[in-house]
Structures are given as structure tokens and as C-alpha cells.
Amino acid sequence: MTIAEPDSSTLTRDRYDRLLEAAETYREALVVRLCGEVGVRPAELARLSSGDIDRVTADPPRYLLRIPNGDFEEHADRDTPPDRTRTAYLPTDLQRDLERYVRSNDIAAAERIFPVTPRRIQMLVSDVADRASERANDDSLSSVSSSDLRRYFARSSLVTHEINPRVVKTAGGWKSFEALESYLSEPTDDAIVEAFEVVEDGARSTDNAAEMRDDSLVGSILAATDRCALIRLDSDGYVERWNRSAVSTLGYHAGEIVGTHASVFYAEDELTGDELEGKLAEATTESPLEDDSWFVHRDGSRFRATELIVPLREEPGVRGGYALFIHDISNHHEQLESERSRNDRLEGANAVTRRFRSVAQELLEASAHDEVETDCCRALVDGPAYQYAWIDRTTRTGERQNWRTSSGIDPEAADRLLPDTWDGATAGGDAARRPSGSEFDDNPPEFDDSPPTSSGVGTDDVTGTDGGPSTGPAAGEPSAGETVVTSVAGQVENEYVEGTLARVCVSYGDTVYGTLSVVTDREGAFDRDELAWLETIGRQVGYAIAAVRRRNLLLSDTVVELEFVCRDEQSFFVDASAQLGCRFEIDSFVPVSESTQLYYVTLQDGSPATVFELAEADPGIDDCRLIETYEDGWRVEFIVEGSSPTLTLTEYGVTVLETVVEGGTATIAAECAGGADLRTIVDGLRSVFPDSELVGKREVERTVQTAHEFREGLADRLTDRQESALRAAYFGGYYDWPRESTAEEVADAMGVSSPTLHNHLRKGQHELLRTFFDASQE
Incomplete structure (x- = not known):
């Protein structure tokens, strides 16, 4: 079919779009589209209702327009009698726009969508055309009418979309093909030959032609992928034929694989020739047979595939066989295995x-x-x-x-x-x-x-x-x-x-x-x-x-008093006492972190400067300083990094009571619960300081000091003025936060000066803390 070429006055797609853009209202756009894309006449538009829209399929949704007959005298086209009923095709997007217009204007199903005369619809199209002409500076657009829009519908259907002329005639409401002949030119010799080329393809029967179309469809589907192979096997499992997609799926060409047993496609550990024959026999009784197996490409690489074996029907003079369909599911298998592995990891x-x-x-x-x-x-x-x-x-x-x-x-x-x-x-x-x-x-x-x-x-x-x-x-x-x-x-x-x-x-x-x-x-x-x-x-x-x-x-009624001796030079104090001939008595040590402790040590028979010089060279001593000088010694602070015999014993639940280091030997007095495992404690100490030993132990009843005894002991240490100052400061809110009373207010209440109050408080607090932390010292 040859299509006549349009002249310069024909409404093209570009000019139609300009016309549509000139519509200023939703109604104007719908009128133009129904005329240009459905082929509806003005008289038909004037009597159209939403009930005339008919959905003929649900999935996917498709719509037809059932245009009713009417008695209007105004007809722009006289090629259809006014009482004739026809069916037009309504594009889906146009149906949505029309439905939206109906809902927004609350138009009932029996009411007309455009309640005007056909003449008013023609004038509406003319107004849009004039507006488009002015905007596009195209005088030819001003003459576009509803008839031109119907002609645009006919041309776009026949030329652009190549729709069957009979369908166009019916959908457009034309009485005969004569109304459409202006869009079709006389066919040339080449067009005639091309149209009848199908006659020369062979005189096959209708059934064979249908079967050929089905085979062509299946072949096209299989050829469109490189993951599917269709192979025909004879009754013994040897390859007779295969399609082109099998070449890319398995890697073999037909010339080198025809006549080969199909077991060559399977991995060696998956299937042998005898096992394949058993699988073919099983497919004969349980047709079809579907399974997942490991296959191999021509280059030896493995891939996972789904196989489907279907026995072929035997026809007279034709030997039966099997159809083997192989679908490569390697990607799916890898994803599945990955998900399984991920699931196993999560589990x-x-x-x-x-x-x-x-x-x-x-x-x-x-x-x-x-x-x-x-x-x-x-x-x-x-x-x-x-x-x-x-x-x-x-x-x-x-x-x-x-x-x-x-x-x-x-x-x-x-x-x-x-x-x-x-x-x-x-x-x-x-x-x-x-x-x-x-x-x-x-x-x-x-x-x-x-x-x-x-x-x-x-x-x-x-x-x-x-x-x-x-x-x-x-x-x-x-x-x-x-x-x-x-x-x-x-x-x-x-x-x-x-x-x-x-x-x-x-x-x-x-x-x-x-x-x-x-x-x-x-x-x-x-x-x-x-x-x-x-x-x-x-x-x-x-x-x-x-x-x-x-x-x-803490809860034990009895304790075991222990005495340890450590001569291990890994301890700084043992090593320093051996080198310098000095004496250390550890008064207290305060844990700062898991690996750092503050040691407060009394140093005798040695110079702090010499000890500090030795400490600087020891990686276990982070810092040290002199705190106080006595007549026969000094109080020194050490920051110790890492382990020490006293810390190790503490971490095994032992309370260290006294530690004296002299002459390269540390003597540690400690106590632990009566039921403690001494072997574990000793072994734990030796694991860090091997040159250590337990030299004595004794089980004694725990000495318990009641709260009353503690208070009585503290009262003996405090003077009357110190106790009075502490009581006045405590009950006066001096120690609260924020403070309820200042030092000056407490001093005024006691009738003393502020420095005197601070002196009493400081000495009283010192005695209180000394009693709590160091009760053994008088």
C-alpha cells in the first residue's frame, strides 16, 4: 500500500501540536483531541455522554466510544446518515483526561459532556485555530476546522500508524473507502511485487504455515538469549539437531556436536552415559523430566542449569527421540548460594x-x-x-x-x-x-x-x-x-x-x-x-x-593472712633497692586505670634524686615527684605503668596490708578470704614475677569494727574545737552543693574568724581521712 504525499495545507503532527497548545481551557483541549485523535464530528460531540465510554478489556485497560445516533440537523459531514450508530476507538490517555473532566464537573452518566450545539463546537475549534495562528505566526492555522481535524485523524491512522483501512473506515464512521482514497496513491510496480512476495514462499498448507509461525516464534525467543539451548536427541541420547542459541549456551558448533552423546554436556561428577540413559528412560515414563544439574561448556568451565527432557511422539516413518531444553541459571544459582551463605552467616x-x-x-x-x-x-x-x-x-x-x-x-x-x-x-x-x-x-x-x-x-x-x-x-x-x-x-x-x-x-x-x-x-x-x-x-x-x-x-568470716617474698628484678622497687641499697615502704597505691597506679612510698637510706634518675630509665615508671621530707626519709609519689606484685595480688582478690622493699627483696603482708584458692593466687603471681614465693600463711577470725567503735575512735582523735567546727559546717550546709552557708557565715555563728575556722576544719578533715585510710598509724 502506497500513501499519497501531503500538500502544504495538510495538518501535520507539528501543526496539530501547535493547535493543541493554543487551547486555553480543559474543554477546548478535549474537543480538539476528540476530533483529531478519535475522529468525532461536532454533532456527535454535542450528544456524547460519559455513559458512552465502554471498557472492553481490563488488563490492559482498553476503551471504545459508543457514539449514539441523534436527530441534530447540523452535520459537518454528509457522508454518514444522522441516524447511524458507530463505534470509535478511545486512546487510554484521552480516556483518563475525559474521565477527569467528567468528575471535576460532576457530570452524571446520562448527561451530555458538552451541552452545546454542534455549531458552538465548530466555533470553539475556530477560536483555538485563530489563537494558534497568532502565536505561531502561521496564517494557514486560522483556517483549520473540525473537518480538518477528522482528516488529520484519517491520515495519522493510515500513514503514521499503518492501521488497516477497513478498521479506520469503521472507527471514523466513513460510509465507504471512497472517503479514504484521497490519502492513498496508486501502487507502483515494486509495491505490487512486494505485496505478493508471500505467494512465492511456497504452497504449504495452512496447518504447516501455522506450525511454521509457531516454530519461528519459539526459535526467535530462544535465539534472543544466550542462556537457553534446545537440542533434539535420538532415542539413544545422541544429538541430531540443535538451535543457534545452543552454540552460545554450550560453546559447540552444530558440525562438531551432531552425532555426539549428550552426556558430554554434563559435568563428570554429575552424570555418566549410563546414568543419562536412565534419565531418558525416566522421562519416557514421567514426561516431562525436570531437574537442576551441573553442565560444562566446551572450554571445560562449569555452569548450573535447569534441564527439561521431553519425549517426542513417534509418527509413522519417523524415529522417536527426545527434546532436551537447557536453561543456564548460573546467575540465579550464585545469587541463591550467596543468599544461603549470608543466611548461614547471620544464623x-x-x-x-x-x-x-x-x-x-x-x-x-x-x-x-x-x-x-x-x-x-x-x-x-x-x-x-x-x-x-x-x-x-x-x-x-x-x-x-x-x-x-x-x-x-x-x-x-x-x-x-x-x-x-x-x-x-x-x-x-x-x-x-x-x-x-x-x-x-x-x-x-x-x-x-x-x-x-x-x-x-x-x-x-x-x-x-x-x-x-x-x-x-x-x-x-x-x-x-x-x-x-x-x-x-x-x-x-x-x-x-x-x-x-x-x-x-x-x-x-x-x-x-x-x-x-x-x-x-x-x-x-x-x-x-x-x-x-x-x-x-x-x-x-x-x-x-x-x-x-x-x-x-568482704563476706568471709575468716581470713588467711599471707606473707609473700618477691626477688624479681622486673619490679622497679626490688631492682632499685638492690642497686641503691635504699628502703621502700609502700604506704598506699591508688588505681588510676587498668594499667596505671599511683604509689605513695616512704623512702629511706637513699637519695630521691638518685631514685628519680633510675626511674627515668625504667619504662614502667611514667612519672615521680617528691611530696614531703621527714627527718629520716622522704614521701615520694610514683606513677607506675604496667604490673607490679601488689597490683597482681590485688587482682586475684588479695588485700595488701603492708609492703616493704629492702636489699632487693619485697616482703608483702596480705590477706584473702578463707576459702580462696591459694594455688591460683601463687601461680598468678609467679606468672608475672617468677622469682616470687609464699613464705607463710595463717587463718584468723576477721576483726570487725562496728560503726560505734569507729566513731568512738575518731572522737578520741579530734579536739573539741575541731569536732565543733566539723559539726557546725556539716549541719550548716557548708558541704552541700550548692552551699547553704559560706565559711564566713559558719565562722560568725561560732564567734571565730574565718582563718581559724578553716584551720579547725582542715585538721579535723585530716584526722577523719587518716582514721579511714590509715587506721594502723598512730
């Missing part, structure tokens, strides 16, 4: 979080050192996060541990999982269990008035071993304070176990109580976040151990 993280939360709850309820360790291990393995957990207590003797607390695994069996390079951790038998008794328990030393000597209980006596103290872990074994992650494997209770082990330090401040080890078979276990949480658990267990030791000391 693992949730399981770990639940275990950590359970550990925290157990630690809050524990009341003893052993109970802390046992409850921690049990809480960790009470779920899928970890299979085994154990805590090794730190010691510096010939064996790496004195005993082990475990859950999920016997203490001896844990050694079978540890790497061979951890020589110090492979001791089995009694070395992994807490001894039931020792010389230390049966023959405790007693205090004596004579100076301590080396004849007291030593390292070997406390540990119950024959080896001397070691200076560090065995060769190849990580240090106790190091976080370790390693693969482990071994036989545990007739089962071979493979997994990952993580070991973290159990510590409080600078004191290491031991190590916590956990084993899991989870993939991707112990990432940075999990290790950070596990290290936090190690610190929490250390805090809990220190807390229960201190609580037991």
Missing part, C-alpha cells in the same frame, strides 16, 4: 550472640572462681555456635597448666585437638586436671617472728611438680595473652573432629588468669567481629573472677 552470628548473652548472664550469678569457669564453658557450648570450650589456668611451672575446666569434651581429650607445635599444651592425664592434694595443702607454713628465708614454701611445693620455674611458654606455643585462630583436627570420643579453634586471654587488668579456647565447625567462623566479642568474653570472665574473689574476701 551463626545470632547463635554466637545468644551464647555470649548467656555467658554474661551466667557470670552475674557465679559466686566462686571455679563456678565462673564452669558456667562460662557450659554456656558457650549450650547451642550450635561452639562444640567444645575449655579454660586453662595460667602457671609458670614445668607443665603449662595445673588444671583445665571444660564443657562438651573431656579435659584430656582437648589435648588431642591442639596443634603439635603447642608442646606445652599436649600434656595429658593429671597435668590437665586439678590435683586432689599436695604438700602445700597438707603442711601449710605458719608465721614466725624471725625474718623470712628461702626455707619457706617454694615454687615446687606450691605446684606439686619437680620442674623449676620457666620463663615463658614452650617453644612453638603462643603466649597466654595472644589471640590465636587455627585449624584443628583429632579423634574425640570415637569420632574424628575437624574444625577451627580460637583461643583468647582470660585477664583482668594486667593479670592473666588463663586462656579460653573454643572449637567450632562453622564455616567462616571467628571473623573480626566474633573475635572481638570473644576477647570481650575473656575480659568479662577475668572481671568476674576478680569480683567474686573480692566479694568472698
Whole structure:
């Protein structure tokens, strides 16, 4: 079909858009569009109602306009009788605009949308045309009428959209094709030949032609993707034919693959030739057969695909076979595996979080050192996060541990999982269990008035071993304070176990109580976040151990008085007293942080300047200063970074009463709760300061000072004026914040001067604090 060329006066798309832009009201735009895009006449517009809109399909929505017949005498076109009813196509976007206009003007379904005469509609189009002509400076636009708009509808339908002329005639309401001939030119010879080319393609039957169209459609769909292959197999599974998309899917060309058994497409570990024959036989009985398998490209790379095997119907003279459809789902499979892996990681993280939360709850309820360790291990393995957990207590003797607390695994069996390079951790038998008794328990030393000597209980006596103290872990074994992650494997209770082990330090401040080890078979276990949480658990267990030791000391009716001797040069005061021949008496030490303490020391038989010079070279002393000078010595302040014998004992729940360092030996008097584990305390001290020993212990009843006795003792220290000044200041609101009374007001009330009041207050406060912090000094 050849379309006649438009002349200069024809309403083109560009000129139509200018006309539409000149419409100043919603109604004007609708009138122009209904004439130019639906082909409605003015008389038809005048009798059109919203009830004439008919939705013929719902998905997607499509609309027709049922134009009613009428008796109006005004007709712009005489090619259709006035009583004829016709159907026009209503574009979806125009329907929405028309519906919006109807709703905004509250027009009922039976009411006319444009309640005017056809002549008024023609005038409305003329007004819009004049306006468009002025704006576009195009005189030809002023002559556009509703008839021109219908002609624009006919041309755009036939030329632009190439709609069937019969459909255009019906939708536009033309009586015959003669009204449309002006838009169609006489066909040329080439046009005639092109139109009848289909006749030369073959005289196939209608059914074969329909089948060919269906095959062409399927082929086009398959050819449009490189992830689908359609292969025809004979009854034995050999390739007979395949489509072009199979080339890109599998990588083979038809010439090299036809006649090859289809098992070549499958991964070797997925399917063999015999297994494929069984799958084809199964497809025959359970048609079709659908499955997911691993396939291989020509270059050997694997991909995941869905296969569909359908047996072909046997026809007379045609040998039956199978159709094999392969759809590459590698991307989907990778995404699915990624989501599964992510889900597994989240499940693992949730399981770990639940275990950590359970550990925290157990630690809050524990009341003893052993109970802390046992409850921690049990809480960790009470779920899928970890299979085994154990805590090794730190010691510096010939064996790496004195005993082990475990859950999920016997203490001896844990050694079978540890790497061979951890020589110090492979001791089995009694070395992994807490001894039931020792010389230390049966023959405790007693205090004596004579100076301590080396004849007291030593390292070997406390540990119950024959080896001397070691200076560090065995060769190849990580240090106790190091976080370790390693693969482990071994036989545990007739089962071979493979997994990952993580070991973290159990510590409080600078004191290491031991190590916590956990084993899991989870993939991707112990990432940075999990290790950070596990290290936090190690610190929490250390805090809990220190807390229960201190609580037991506070609540115990009996205490054990202890005397330690430390000759280890790692202690600054031991080293300084040996080098300078001076004497240190530690009056008090105040913790500033986990690793920093303030020491207040009385120095004798030495020069502060010499001591300060030695302290500057020691990395463990951050700063020092002279506080006060006495007749026979000095009071000195030291800021100590890191561990010290007194701090280590404190972190094991021991209260240090007195510390004297002289001649390279520190003698420490302390006390702990009656039920405290002395072995753990001694081993803990030796783990940091190996050249240390317990030289005596004695169990005594705790001396309790009542509040009344404390007040009576304080009253004996205060003068009458000091007590009066403290009472007046306290009850007068001097110590409140904000203050209720100033010092001057309190002094006036007492009848003394302000300096005198401050003198009494300062001395009274000093006696009060001295009684509280240093009751042993008179």
C-alpha cells in the first residue's frame, strides 16, 4: 500500500501540536483531541455522554466510544446518515483526561459532556485555530476546522500508524473507502511485487504455515538469549539437531556436536552415559523430566542449569527421540548460594550472640572462681555456635597448666585437638586436671617472728611438680595473652573432629588468669567481629573472677593472712633497692586505670634524686615527684605503668596490708578470704614475677569494727574545737552543693574568724581521712 504525499495545507503532527497548545481551557483541549485523535464530528460531540465510554478489556485497560445516533440537523459531514450508530476507538490517555473532566464537573452518566450545539463546537475549534495562528505566526492555522481535524485523524491512522483501512473506515464512521482514497496513491510496480512476495514462499498448507509461525516464534525467543539451548536427541541420547542459541549456551558448533552423546554436556561428577540413559528412560515414563544439574561448556568451565527432557511422539516413518531444553541459571544459582551463605552467616552470628548473652548472664550469678569457669564453658557450648570450650589456668611451672575446666569434651581429650607445635599444651592425664592434694595443702607454713628465708614454701611445693620455674611458654606455643585462630583436627570420643579453634586471654587488668579456647565447625567462623566479642568474653570472665574473689574476701568470716617474698628484678622497687641499697615502704597505691597506679612510698637510706634518675630509665615508671621530707626519709609519689606484685595480688582478690622493699627483696603482708584458692593466687603471681614465693600463711577470725567503735575512735582523735567546727559546717550546709552557708557565715555563728575556722576544719578533715585510710598509724 502506497500513501499519497501531503500538500502544504495538510495538518501535520507539528501543526496539530501547535493547535493543541493554543487551547486555553480543559474543554477546548478535549474537543480538539476528540476530533483529531478519535475522529468525532461536532454533532456527535454535542450528544456524547460519559455513559458512552465502554471498557472492553481490563488488563490492559482498553476503551471504545459508543457514539449514539441523534436527530441534530447540523452535520459537518454528509457522508454518514444522522441516524447511524458507530463505534470509535478511545486512546487510554484521552480516556483518563475525559474521565477527569467528567468528575471535576460532576457530570452524571446520562448527561451530555458538552451541552452545546454542534455549531458552538465548530466555533470553539475556530477560536483555538485563530489563537494558534497568532502565536505561531502561521496564517494557514486560522483556517483549520473540525473537518480538518477528522482528516488529520484519517491520515495519522493510515500513514503514521499503518492501521488497516477497513478498521479506520469503521472507527471514523466513513460510509465507504471512497472517503479514504484521497490519502492513498496508486501502487507502483515494486509495491505490487512486494505485496505478493508471500505467494512465492511456497504452497504449504495452512496447518504447516501455522506450525511454521509457531516454530519461528519459539526459535526467535530462544535465539534472543544466550542462556537457553534446545537440542533434539535420538532415542539413544545422541544429538541430531540443535538451535543457534545452543552454540552460545554450550560453546559447540552444530558440525562438531551432531552425532555426539549428550552426556558430554554434563559435568563428570554429575552424570555418566549410563546414568543419562536412565534419565531418558525416566522421562519416557514421567514426561516431562525436570531437574537442576551441573553442565560444562566446551572450554571445560562449569555452569548450573535447569534441564527439561521431553519425549517426542513417534509418527509413522519417523524415529522417536527426545527434546532436551537447557536453561543456564548460573546467575540465579550464585545469587541463591550467596543468599544461603549470608543466611548461614547471620544464623551463626545470632547463635554466637545468644551464647555470649548467656555467658554474661551466667557470670552475674557465679559466686566462686571455679563456678565462673564452669558456667562460662557450659554456656558457650549450650547451642550450635561452639562444640567444645575449655579454660586453662595460667602457671609458670614445668607443665603449662595445673588444671583445665571444660564443657562438651573431656579435659584430656582437648589435648588431642591442639596443634603439635603447642608442646606445652599436649600434656595429658593429671597435668590437665586439678590435683586432689599436695604438700602445700597438707603442711601449710605458719608465721614466725624471725625474718623470712628461702626455707619457706617454694615454687615446687606450691605446684606439686619437680620442674623449676620457666620463663615463658614452650617453644612453638603462643603466649597466654595472644589471640590465636587455627585449624584443628583429632579423634574425640570415637569420632574424628575437624574444625577451627580460637583461643583468647582470660585477664583482668594486667593479670592473666588463663586462656579460653573454643572449637567450632562453622564455616567462616571467628571473623573480626566474633573475635572481638570473644576477647570481650575473656575480659568479662577475668572481671568476674576478680569480683567474686573480692566479694568472698568482704563476706568471709575468716581470713588467711599471707606473707609473700618477691626477688624479681622486673619490679622497679626490688631492682632499685638492690642497686641503691635504699628502703621502700609502700604506704598506699591508688588505681588510676587498668594499667596505671599511683604509689605513695616512704623512702629511706637513699637519695630521691638518685631514685628519680633510675626511674627515668625504667619504662614502667611514667612519672615521680617528691611530696614531703621527714627527718629520716622522704614521701615520694610514683606513677607506675604496667604490673607490679601488689597490683597482681590485688587482682586475684588479695588485700595488701603492708609492703616493704629492702636489699632487693619485697616482703608483702596480705590477706584473702578463707576459702580462696591459694594455688591460683601463687601461680598468678609467679606468672608475672617468677622469682616470687609464699613464705607463710595463717587463718584468723576477721576483726570487725562496728560503726560505734569507729566513731568512738575518731572522737578520741579530734579536739573539741575541731569536732565543733566539723559539726557546725556539716549541719550548716557548708558541704552541700550548692552551699547553704559560706565559711564566713559558719565562722560568725561560732564567734571565730574565718582563718581559724578553716584551720579547725582542715585538721579535723585530716584526722577523719587518716582514721579511714590509715587506721594502723598512730
